[in-house]
Amino acid sequence: MALVKLQTQNFRNLAPDPISFSPSFNLIYGANGSGKSSVLEAIGYLGLGRSFRVTRHQAVVSHGQSKLTVFGGLDKGMAGTSDDSQEPVVHRLGIARDVAAKETSLRVDGEAVRSLSALAMHLPVSVIDPGVFDIVAGGPGKRRQFLDWLVFHVEPSFSLTWQQCQRVTSQRNQTLRNGRLDESLMRVWDNQFGALAETLSDIREQVFRKFKTAFNEVLKELDAGWTEGLKLEFYPGWDRSQSLVEVLAGHREQERRMGHTLYGPNRADIRLKLGGRPVAETFSRGQQKTLVILMKIAQGKVLSDLGKQVTFLLDDINAELDVRHRIMLARKLQELRCQVFITSIEHPEPDVLWAGVDAPEYRMFHVEHGKLTEE
Numbered sequence: 001m002a003l004v005k006l007q008t009q010n011f012r013n014l015a016p017d018p019i020s021f022s023p024s025f026n027l028i029y030g031a032n033g034s035g036k037s038s039v040l041e042a043i044g045y046l047g048l049g050r051s052f053r054v055t056r057h058q059a060v061v062s063h064g065q066s067k068l069t070v071f072g073g074l075d076k077g078m079a080g081t082s083d084d085s086q087e088p089v090v091h092r093l094g095i096a097r098d099v100a101a102k103e104t105s106l107r108v109d110g111e112a113v114r115s116l117s118a119l120a121m122h123l124p125v126s127v128i129d130p131g132v133f134d135i136v137a138g139g140p141g142k143r144r145q146f147l148d149w150l151v152f153h154v155e156p157s158f159s160l161t162w163q164q165c166q167r168v169t170s171q172r173n174q175t176l177r178n179g180r181l182d183e184s185l186m187r188v189w190d191n192q193f194g195a196l197a198e199t200l201s202d203i204r205e206q207v208f209r210k211f212k213t214a215f216n217e218v219l220k221e222l223d224a225g226w227t228e229g230l231k232l233e234f235y236p237g238w239d240r241s242q243s244l245v246e247v248l249a250g251h252r253e254q255e256r257r258m259g260h261t262l263y264g265p266n267r268a269d270i271r272l273k274l275g276g277r278p279v280a281e282t283f284s285r286g287q288q289k290t291l292v293i294l295m296k297i298a299q300g301k302v303l304s305d306l307g308k309q310v311t312f313l314l315d316d317i318n319a320e321l322d323v324r325h326r327i328m329l330a331r332k333l334q335e336l337r338c339q340v341f342i343t344s345i346e347h348p349e350p351d352v353l354w355a356g357v358d359a360p361e362y363r364m365f366h367v368e369h370g371k372l373t374e375e
């Protein structure tokens, strides 16, 4: 599905006018501080339930206001196959956040829903912004988030198991921190945690295999020497030749000393290695960035193969990627029929992105003081 309508109220500096987007490419440009990132942030808000730029909702609501709303209309996609002006909206998503009352209300097709996943499953939003490169350069948490986003969109039931697992982990941590360890209570938590962890890791592992296949295909097409010998491995968070319950029982004293759970899905990672060493130590900054882009493309490919359309938000990537890589990215996303939003300060150059090939259907917008005008 693709986001073809957006309307916000009290969202940063954005004007409240409704905007129609292409289910294919949308090129958004404007001066510094005009509101380009805010447009993408509002789209991200619908698909992720939060800002991809800041953690505090308060920062997103317009100055002097206490409540924001974002509405989105989705058409059934796939990008490039439809003329969106003819395409009816098939789903309506809404999110309202009252920052004073700390309340969020969610709506799908006019009906109130409780869980963010009800919104997210309709709009798989993938962000490529300057912070995304931490997927390779940063800690395991970023890679876990990267994998879990895909796992959720392949297998939406994952979010319930994930939440239950989080809850048991935090209860287990509390027990670990209690002065004298209650061994019988720990065993109860271990059994619950162990069962959830095995289920969670099975799903992660299955989806990781799909991802790895897609990634290797993307890599093969790129045919770049520097990726020779690159290895991607899923680490579930413990050595699965043993059950998690056994591993936990064998590390009781160590966990008690640290005061938190050291083994399990909360420690999962995608390990990226070349010649046995983490790529963050061997690849250049540019190569690490390309690797992240390829991983994002592979994510899009997994979902596209399942008939799902990803909405990619490319925020301010001109500063990070040279023109060759921007062209590669745009063309791959076009091939995968993703919906794409690209922001830039300069006037976009579709002739450069699609030189010598058929350009996708696109719309171009200029942003000034939070207002989008189509060109």
Ligand SMILES: Nc1ncnc2c1ncn2[C@@H]1O[C@H](COP(=O)(O)OP(=O)(O)OP(=O)(O)O)[C@@H](O)[C@H]1O
Residues within 6 Å of the ligand: 011, 012, 013, 030, 031, 032, 033, 034, 035, 036, 037, 038, 039, 058, 059, 060, 061, 062, 063, 316, 345
């Ligand atoms: N909560 C808010 N309420 C109102 N305006 C805000 C709020 N937060 C930020 N702004 C303003 O909104 C404007 C748009 O910011 P945004 O980051 O979207 O700009 P941009 O076009 O992406 O800029 P740049 O090219 O510099 O990254 C800025 O002028 C900013 O100061």
